[in-house]
Amino acid sequence: MKGRLEGKAIIVTGSSRGIGKACAVRCAEAGADVAVHGRTATDALENTVAEIRSAGGSAIAVTGDVSVRADAEQIVREAIAAFGAVDGLVNNAGIGPFIDFMEVTDEQWDSIMAINARGPFLMTQCVAATMIEAGRPGRICNVTSISGEKATSPLQVPYCTSKGAADMFTKAAAVALGEHGITVNAILPGTIRTDINREVLSGEGVSGSIVEATPLGRLGDVDDVGRAVVYFMSDESQWVTGALLAIDGGFIA
Numbered sequence: 578m579k580g581r582l583e584g585k586a587i588i589v590t591g592s593s594r595g596i597g598k599a600c601a602v603r604c605a606e607a608g609a610d611v612a613v614h615g616r617t618a619t620d621a622l623e624n625t626v627a628e629i630r631s632a633g634g635s636a637i638a639v640t641g642d643v644s645v646r647a648d649a650e651q652i653v654r655e656a657i658a659a660f661g662a663v664d665g666l667v668n669n670a671g672i673g674p675f676i677d678f679m680e681v682t683d684e685q686w687d688s689i690m691a692i693n694a695r696g697p698f699l700m701t702q703c704v705a706a707t708m709i710e711a712g713r714p715g716r717i718c719n720v721t722s723i724s725g726e727k728a729t730s731p732l733q734v735p736y737c738t739s740k741g742a743a744d745m746f747t748k749a750a751a752v753a754l755g756e757h758g759i760t761v762n763a764i765l766p767g768t769i770r771t772d773i774n775r776e777v778l779s780g781e782g783v784s785g786s787i788v789e790a791t792p793l794g795r796l797g798d799v800d801d802v803g804r805a806v807v808y809f810m811s812d813e814s815q816w817v818t819g820a821l822l823a824i825d826g827g828f829i830a
Contacts, residue, residue, distance in 0.1 A: 580606070580608025582807065583609075585608070585810065586610040586663050586665070587604050587609045587611050587716075587810055588611075588614060588665070588666050588667065589604065589612070590670035591669040591670030592615070593613065593615040593624075595773055595799060596769060596803075597614075597667075597669040597670070600667050600669060601667075602625070602628065602632075603803035603807050604665075604806065605629040605635065607807050607811070609664075609810070611637075612655070612663075613629070614638075614643075614670065616643075616670070618640050623638060626638045637660075639655045639656060644692050649696075650703050652700070652703075653703045657707060663708070664715055665718070666700060666715070666718070667718050667810070668718070668743075671693045671740075672688070674733075675730065675733060676733075690742070693736070693740060694739045697746060701719075705717070705754055713758075714815075717759060718761075718764060718806055718809040721740045721747070721765050722740040722765055723765045723829045724736060725739075744763055747821065761818055762819065764806065764824055765823045767791070768828070769799055769801070791825070792830065
């Protein structure tokens, strides 16, 4: 039996570790050729590619700053050179530092907005251009956050703002690209256990308070997001576009 993504080529940005890695691995397990992306070449990036290949999957490593047009274009060119086309894009790359609002600098604000909001715009535009030129339908999935719908922390004002922008971008891009058969959806993760937030979650009472406020009674796992990404990359979601799917155990409900 063929995998759900057999014959599809997918770029997953920010996929050397954490949520992005889970998305890349899950897509590869479903049969896709995957371009695993990192801002720069790292051992984590190469290890993720090696892990996919050792399991019998197909993957390449691509690098670049998704908030810079020239880099975004190069990432797409490399994926096409390796796989012949790009059928799907998962915009996962993002940053979310905790900063006191009154101490946020112009540079910090611009950096967070660049990666979290301009990055998905540039990558989507570059990938969509190749799909339209080839006359191929495609799938775009933005990994945003429940913080785009709910101000989850007073220490993440720029982050929450950027994710709100990414959510609206999802809806607007879905309207703009629908005529070309390109779907654009978003996944809004809640609190997911990753290496990045391990220190924050280890704070006294932090994990417990989040779990207590979550109807399903646990924190999320990276594969909770990865499984949803496979759905949005597959033909099973071909009549779903502009949707924002919270993967949060019911937290914002």
